Amino acid sequence: MIEFAHVTKSYGRDAPAVSDLSLVIPAHRTTVIVGPSGCGKTTTLRMINRMLEPNAGEIRWDGRPLNTLGKTELRRSMGYVIQSGGLFPHRTVAANIATVPRLLHWDSRRIAGRVRELMELTELPESLADRYPAELSGGQQQRVGVARGLAADPDVLLMDEPFSAVDPVVRAGLQDLVRGLQRELDKTIVMITHDLDEAIRMGDQVAIMKDGAIVQAGPPAEILDEPATDFVREFIGRDRGYRGLGFAAAAGLRLTAVDTTRAPGTATTERPVLVLDARGRPVGWVDPRLPGGTMDLGTVFDPATDSLRVALDAALSSPVGRAVAVAGPAARYAGVVTIADLLTAVATHRDDLAESRAERAAHREVAVAEPAEPVSGPGPVDDGVVPEASS
Numbered sequence: 370m371i372e373f374a375h376v377t378k379s380y381g382r383d384a385p386a387v388s389d390l391s392l393v394i395p396a397h398r399t400t401v402i403v404g405p406s407g408c409g410k411t412t413t414l415r416m417i418n419r420m421l422e423p424n425a426g427e428i429r430w431d432g433r434p435l436n437t438l439g440k441t442e443l444r445r446s447m448g449y450v451i452q453s454g455g456l457f458p459h460r461t462v463a464a465n466i467a468t469v470p471r472l473l474h475w476d477s478r479r480i481a482g483r484v485r486e487l488m489e490l491t492e493l494p495e496s497l498a499d500r501y502p503a504e505l506s507g508g509q510q511q512r513v514g515v516a517r518g519l520a521a522d523p524d525v526l527l528m529d530e531p532f533s534a535v536d537p538v539v540r541a542g543l544q545d546l547v548r549g550l551q552r553e554l555d556k557t558i559v560m561i562t563h564d565l566d567e568a569i570r571m572g573d574q575v576a577i578m579k580d581g582a583i584v585q586a587g588p589p590a591e592i593l594d595e596p597a598t599d600f601v602r603e604f605i606g607r608d609r610g611y612r613g614l615g616f617a618a619a620a621g622l623r624l625t626a627v628d629t630t631r632a633p634g635t636a637t638t639e640r641p642v643l644v645l646d647a648r649g650r651p652v653g654w655v656d657p658r659l660p661g662g663t664m665d666l667g668t669v670f671d672p673a674t675d676s677l678r679v680a681l682d683a684a685l686s687s688p689v690g691r692a693v694a695v696a697g698p699a700a701r702y703a704g705v706v707t708i709a710d711l712l713t714a715v716a717t718h719r720d721d722l723a724e725s726r727a728e729r730a731a732h733r734e735v736a737v738a739e740p741a742e743p744v745s746g747p748g749p750v751d752d753g754v755v756p757e758a759s760s
């Protein structure tokens with residue numbers, strides 16, 4: 370766990386870039402700091418690996434003040450990734466990835482093995498190893514940047530707007546890659562972005578920053594449900610209720626059956642009939658008026674892995690108002706859910722949210738009535754973050 374306690378950082382005599390910032394960054398989770406340009410995100414991140422030192426306040430890592438830890442140790446235990454990878458243009462991909470292991474004087478066989486391993490992990494073809502950064506696509510450069518950040522197997526990965534230079538499709542791929550790596554490697558990730566959707570997608574904790582301080586931090590579902598200030602509400606924008614459905618699992622939905630056929634030409638149309646292919650996968654709904662006898666399926670959802678948001682979209686995009694559920698790696702037909710059933714599930718989800726809200730409010734009241742004993746100096750009590758027991 371990394372803990373900021375009342376940290377302030379000024380550059381020269383300007384107004385502080387970071388001002389009385391308190392935040393708890395839990396270990397083995399992804400924390401995303403999001404906020405408008407110039408609010409102090411990069412300054413905050415650079416204090417974590419001591420590229421910058423605070424003027425006041427303290428940063429602790431697993432309870433130890435950062436300024437008692439050597440910068441070399443920090444460089445080994447904290448990887449750093451920036452936009453476009455921040456790659457050295459005159460070094461090959463392999464040499465870029467090997468940057469920190471070289472600084473740590475690993476022998477060349479160990480370095481070569483590690484480079485190969487990282488290229489595989491970040492899904493970079495081996496053939497790219499001898500290319501220079503300018504000979505790569507933006508997405509590939511970013512993968513090299515991630516590989517380089519992970520090279521010495523650090524505990525913490527710091528990422529400053531890592532995906533802002535690539536298009537939305539490549540960006541989504543990189544987001545999936547890093548989320549997968551986080552789960553697989555169990556790193557503590559601190560990531561900065563301008564993009565709230567990215568923050569919500571990537572973060573176990575989202576910290577919203579304004580004018581050098583954190584205005585709200587918590588799980589994304591909680592922030593969407595209960596923005597703490599007008600600024601947060603405006604920053605999140607519209608659709609927050611709908612986006613919140615992305616955090617509710619579709620697993621509890623009741624599946625019902627519809628008639629199915631593998632030969633649409635022969636089906637009657639009193640009731641909706643689902644067309645399946647030879648392997649049992651849904652392909653569309655029967656409509657004898659159309660050539661081929663089949664109309665569009667709409668989107669489908671997998672109850673085991675998808676959210677209520679995806680299920681609702683499947684119902685809304687279905688020409689017959691039924692969300693088609695699929696299951697297993699082959700995505701075979703598993704049943705349908707009507708819009709009415711989905712709306713009932715949405716209402717239940719609302720009730721659950723209201724309950725969590727009430728619990729949080731009660732928790733806050735207890736916290737005010739019995740203030741926790743400060744460990745050393747004043748702790749982060751007023752930023753809405755519940756400190757983790759330990760890391």
Ligand SMILES: Nc1ncnc2c1ncn2[C@@H]1O[C@H](COP(=O)(O)OP(=O)(O)OP(=O)(O)O)[C@@H](O)[C@H]1O
Pocket residue numbers: 380381383386404405406407408409410411412413563
């Ligand atoms: N080296 C520096 N010298 C003086 N002022 C600086 C320096 N670096 C940043 N600042 C100022 O500190 C404030 C915060 O900058 P910072 O880079 O932390 O913002 P940011 O949130 O990362 O912004 P962006 O989203 O645009 O990257 C800004 O007002 C900036 O001008």
Ligand SMILES: [Mg+2]
Pocket residue numbers: 410411412529
């Ligand atoms: Mg920045």
